[in-house]
Amino acid sequence: MMKPLFYFSAFSLGIFALASLITLLVVLYSIKYRAGKKHAFAYYFYTLLSLLCVGGALFAADYITLLLFWGMMGIPLYRLIGMDDTEGSAAQKALLMVGGADVLMLLGVGIVTALTRSFQIGAVPLMLNHPYAILAFMAFLSAAFAKAGVMPFHSWIPDSAKAAPATVMALLPASLDKLLGIYFLTRICFNIFMIVPNSPMSLLLLAIGSITIIAAVLGALVQHDLKKLLSFHAVSQVGYMVLGIGTGLPIGVAGGVFHMFNHAIYKSCLFLCGGSVEQKAGTTRLDKLGGLAKAMPLTFIAFLIAAFSISGVPPFNGFVSKWMVYQALLQFIKINPYWILPLLAAMFGSAFTLASFIKLTHTVFLGQPSEGMEKVKEAPWQMWLPPLVLAGLCVIFGIFAFQVPLKYLVFPSISNYRLPGIWQPNLALVFLSIGLLFGLILYGLGHVRRVTVRPPFFGGEKIDEEAIKVHGAAFYDAIRGWGMLGGLYRAAERGWFDLYNWLRGISFVCSLVLSWLEIVLNAFYGLLRLNLTFLLLLIIALEVAVELFLFRLGEREILTSLAGGAAALTLWWLVAKLRESQA
Amino acid sequence: MKILMLVTLNALACFVLFYSISYTERYSKRVLFYFLFLLMLAGLNGVILAKELIWLFMALEVASLSAYGLVAFGGEKPRLEAALKYFVLGELASLTILLGMGLIHHKIAAYLFIIGFGVKAALFPLHLWLPDAHSAAPSPVSAMLSGVVIKVLGVYALWRTIGFYPPTLGLLSVLGVLSILYGGFLAIRQWDMKRLMAYSSISQVGYIVLGLSLATPLGIAGALFHLFNHACMKGLMFLTAGAVEQKCGTRDLRELGGLREKMPVTAFSSLLGSLAMSGIPPFNGFWSKLFIILACAQLGQLWFAVAAIVGAILTMAAFLKVQRYAFFSAPRASLQEVKEVSWTMALPMLCLGLLCLGIGLFFPTVTARLINPAVVALLKTKGFFAP
Numbered sequence: 001m002m003k004p005l006f007y008f009s010a011f012s013l014g015i016f017a018l019a020s021l022i023t024l025l026v027v028l029y030s031i032k033y034r035a036g037k038k039h040a041f042a043y044y045f046y047t048l049l050s051l052l053c054v055g056g057a058l059f060a061a062d063y064i065t066l067l068l069f070w071g072m073m074g075i076p077l078y079r080l081i082g083m084d085d086t087e088g089s090a091a092q093k094a095l096l097m098v099g100g101a102d103v104l105m106l107l108g109v110g111i112v113t114a115l116t117r118s119f120q121i122g123a124v125p126l127m128l129n130h131p132y133a134i135l136a137f138m139a140f141l142s143a144a145f146a147k148a149g150v151m152p153f154h155s156w157i158p159d160s161a162k163a164a165p166a167t168v169m170a171l172l173p174a175s176l177d178k179l180l181g182i183y184f185l186t187r188i189c190f191n192i193f194m195i196v197p198n199s200p201m202s203l204l205l206l207a208i209g210s211i212t213i214i215a216a217v218l219g220a221l222v223q224h225d226l227k228k229l230l231s232f233h234a235v236s237q238v239g240y241m242v243l244g245i246g247t248g249l250p251i252g253v254a255g256g257v258f259h260m261f262n263h264a265i266y267k268s269c270l271f272l273c274g275g276s277v278e279q280k281a282g283t284t285r286l287d288k289l290g291g292l293a294k295a296m297p298l299t300f301i302a303f304l305i306a307a308f309s310i311s312g313v314p315p316f317n318g319f320v321s322k323w324m325v326y327q328a329l330l331q332f333i334k335i336n337p338y339w340i341l342p343l344l345a346a347m348f349g350s351a352f353t354l355a356s357f358i359k360l361t362h363t364v365f366l367g368q369p370s371e372g373m374e375k376v377k378e379a380p381w382q383m384w385l386p387p388l389v390l391a392g393l394c395v396i397f398g399i400f401a402f403q404v405p406l407k408y409l410v411f412p413s414i415s416n417y418r419l420p421g422i423w424q425p426n427l428a429l430v431f432l433s434i435g436l437l438f439g440l441i442l443y444g445l446g447h448v449r450r451v452t453v454r455p456p457f458f459g460g461e462k463i464d465e466e467a468i469k470v471h472g473a474a475f476y477d478a479i480r481g482w483g484m485l486g487g488l489y490r491a492a493e494r495g496w497f498d499l500y501n502w503l504r505g506i507s508f509v510c511s512l513v514l515s516w517l518e519i520v521l522n523a524f525y526g527l528l529r530l531n532l533t534f535l536l537l538l539i540i541a542l543e544v545a546v547e548l549f550l551f552r553l554g555e556r557e558i559l560t561s562l563a564g565g566a567a568a569l570t571l572w573w574l575v576a577k578l579r580e581s582q583a
Numbered sequence: 584m585k586i587l588m589l590v591t592l593n594a595l596a597c598f599v600l601f602y603s604i605s606y607t608e609r610y611s612k613r614v615l616f617y618f619l620f621l622l623m624l625a626g627l628n629g630v631i632l633a634k635e636l637i638w639l640f641m642a643l644e645v646a647s648l649s650a651y652g653l654v655a656f657g658g659e660k661p662r663l664e665a666a667l668k669y670f671v672l673g674e675l676a677s678l679t680i681l682l683g684m685g686l687i688h689h690k691i692a693a694y695l696f697i698i699g700f701g702v703k704a705a706l707f708p709l710h711l712w713l714p715d716a717h718s719a720a721p722s723p724v725s726a727m728l729s730g731v732v733i734k735v736l737g738v739y740a741l742w743r744t745i746g747f748y749p750p751t752l753g754l755l756s757v758l759g760v761l762s763i764l765y766g767g768f769l770a771i772r773q774w775d776m777k778r779l780m781a782y783s784s785i786s787q788v789g790y791i792v793l794g795l796s797l798a799t800p801l802g803i804a805g806a807l808f809h810l811f812n813h814a815c816m817k818g819l820m821f822l823t824a825g826a827v828e829q830k831c832g833t834r835d836l837r838e839l840g841g842l843r844e845k846m847p848v849t850a851f852s853s854l855l856g857s858l859a860m861s862g863i864p865p866f867n868g869f870w871s872k873l874f875i876i877l878a879c880a881q882l883g884q885l886w887f888a889v890a891a892i893v894g895a896i897l898t899m900a901a902f903l904k905v906q907r908y909a910f911f912s913a914p915r916a917s918l919q920e921v922k923e924v925s926w927t928m929a930l931p932m933l934c935l936g937l938l939c940l941g942i943g944l945f946f947p948t949v950t951a952r953l954i955n956p957a958v959v960a961l962l963k964t965k966g967f968f969a970p
Contacts, residue, residue, distance in 0.1 A: 071864040088911025100896040110880025511768040563644040578663045
């Protein structure tokens with residue numbers, strides 16, 4: 001009997017629905033964003049191909065189908081990142097890291113299918129107590145991590161941020177690849193293998209998640225480029241998903257998975273807003289941008305909502321999922337009190353995210369309009385509608401988290417889910433609204449509005465206003481100077497923490513050593529080549545020897561002698577030609 | 584098995600001959616080129632069809648001798664040097680094979696055959712002739728050498744001769760693994776396009792030998808499928824390299840760039856070939872590598888599987904390097920005038936590229952029709968060698 005190739009679950013269908021929505025919005029957005037660019041057919045073809053691959057990989061019921069669609073994602077990734085790029089290094093790096101990890105997945109599939117004797121995914125969940133199983137787990141993990149951009153497989157995302165169009169960033173690393181990677185991570189942890197809370201693999205996931213959150217957000221703080229900054233957050237936020245799933249507790253998994261949905265929404269929204277800014281203002285450099293809120297109000301609103309979401313500000317969706325992850329980590333501390341660091345990492349990560357988005361919102365949209373920014377107009381509707389739709393989703397997923405997304409998308413996939421602690425989202429919302437209202441009243445009642453503006457002066461002399469203008473791009477640059485942290489930043493900028501560079505270095509050394517071996521081996525031939533006449537005689541003598549000693553007279557000897565004669569003729573011709581060319 | 588080999592050989596030869604029509608316009612002795620080419624083709628067909636070892640050897644000599652001549656074709660010094668090297672090592676290998684034929688009833692003959700055919704197949708450490716010969720030869724010849732000659736004269740002839748002789752299988756696996764890694768690591772170092780592809784051929788032959796030496800149906804299927812696929816994709820890659828060389832006058836990746844805009848058909852075919860070589864699904868190279876890696880894992884030979892994976896990543900790196908430096912990057916000032924090649928060269932490349940994709944997409948049909956019968960036949964084959 002032919003087993004079905006595809007298997008549809010509520011979970012994978014939900015992810016596919018979101019992926020389709022985002023692709024649709026990105027395509028709508030691209031109509032104006034990519035207008036007049038070359039290779040339009042290829043662009044839309046690869047965009048839709050990536051959605052097809054996501055669908056195939058999500059619904060795959062056996063490993064072969066999974067490998068096919070999973071690996072096929074590399075092609076649109078490679079082509080789309082390299083679409084406008086004349087250098088090609090970012091696309092090369094992306095495909096090498098993602099594709100290399102996909103090849104590793106073959107090893108995992110090989111081991112798992114050999115152990116379970118079945119090609120169905122998750123036919124028999126394996127316990128992680130055998131070295132082979134752990135190796136297979138690692139292989140799968142690296143594939144999922146490379147796709148989702150978890151450290152240490154993250155470095156292709158910031159690199160491609162500069163080269164790739166903003167829509168590609170919004171589509172692939174920010175949403176589709178991430179959805180697929182984290183979806184597969186949940187399959188690995190709870191379907192193919194069984195992760196037990198507080199087992200070594202669970203702790204490994206927690207450690208990786210914490211490092212990813214903190215390191216990437218620290219990287220984001222000091223970026224001076226809009227797209228690159230966003231791409232660092234695309235790495236940092238995955239850490240929360242890994243943390244949630246790594247706890248192995250139902251609420252953590254629900255939180256991690258919900259964060260995956262949320263992240264896809266707000267991060268693609270952010271990248272699309274970034275794209276609008278890039279196109280309208282003509283640059284993504286933060287020190288050139290400024291004061292765009294008035295010129296691009298709709299983009300600004302969408303950006304602001306998404307920024308609040310990613311920073312985990314209630315009542316937006318990012319808050320709910322992060323809150324669930326915190327809960328899971330708190331529960332995890334009860335199991336293992338020594339692992340408090342992931343909780344701290346998650347909390348500080350959130351704070352740093354907020355800090356970096358304050359910087360970003362300030363430099364791009366608030367403050368005084370920078371030079372050349374006066375003429376910037378709002379983007380056409382094709383370009384502001386998609387971000388606004390995504391921002392609307394952020395709000396809905398935040399306020400009605402338990403009524404809509406969690407109920408339909410997340411909980412069906414997680415068995416024996418029990419909500420711990422007291423959770424009153426509406427109460428929190430009420431408190432929050434009261435707080436905001438109170439603030440507004442204070443703002444209105446106070447004397448804030450009655451400000452007199454005077455030109456700044458010092459010692460009785462007026463100062464040029466431009467000279468004292470503070471630009472947000474330099475926020476947090478101070479932390480570069482902090483002792484060890486500064487050293488780490490410098491190391492990071494030189495690529496010391498990039499797995500890709502390490503592997504390149506290792507393979508370079510290996511190939512260098514082997515090329516010496518090649519020289520040594522060639523020296524043997526060099527000895528033969530020294531004297532051509534001697535060589536000719538040697539070969540003929542050997543041939544005659546073999547003929548004389550091994551074969552009796554007969555058909556075989558005649559034939560082989562013929563061959564020998566032809567060989568000698570060829571050699572004579574070659575040598576003659578060679579002498580001719582030397583002369 | 585024979586049908587698979589004949590299909591592979593003659594299909595590739597057909598594409599390559601079509602390509603040669605305009606490629607050989609630069610040579611004065613075109614008749615000699617086609618004479619040698621067809622003689623080599625006849626020799627290769629003879630090796631596949633030979634019923635007795637002696638006729639296999641004769642056909643092998645015919646094919647080898649004409650191959651030496653083809654590598655030297657054109658008569659420049661590097662070509663002659665490469666041909667001489669190919670000749671010396673190839674003839675020493677033939678002598679070893681002859682010696683093995685004389686000692687056919689002794690066990691030692693198996694090892695003599697492995698050495699002799701190993702040279703013809705360019706297994707590490709017997710591969711010395713290959714990087715020089717493949718990069719120096721005219722591109723259609725390189726395509727044939729890499730695509731079919733090393734496999735027919737090396738791998739196929741070896742298996743026809745000794746079959747699955749158990750004591751040698753371990754040695755062959757190790758040689759295969761070493762070739763995979765060695766070829767892979769040296770390929771990523773190269774800046775000469777054809778030399779890079781030549782080293783990659785060593786690596787890919789390693790996959791074929793590794794798969795065959797596992798002696799399980801899956802491994803053999805993977806190896807034979809890879810043999811077939813590699814003929815398509817490496818043939819294609821050498822043809823694109825020839826097109827680039829003809830139009831730009833150089834094969835050095837550092838001097839190339841921006842050909843994506845200048846030579847769209849070549850760039851597209853080369854992209855298809857590179858993705859296939861890199862083993863990215865749904866291209867054909869993915870499936871055969873998958874089979875081989877799965878076969879290694881199922882036998883519990885994890886180190887072999889890991890080596891095959893490292894080799895696959897290295898191959899990917901090497902071919903993405905070709906893509907990046909030749910076809911991406913900004914066009915050089917010296918390459919502004921470059922045009923697309925004539926249609927007689929473009930058509931075979933495009934066909935081979937689409938074939939790589941098509942075989943990958945319809946791999947169940949290909950394996951069922953072509954590969955599985957070959958596996959069954961090969962498992963039944965008794966070698967000529969009978970200790």
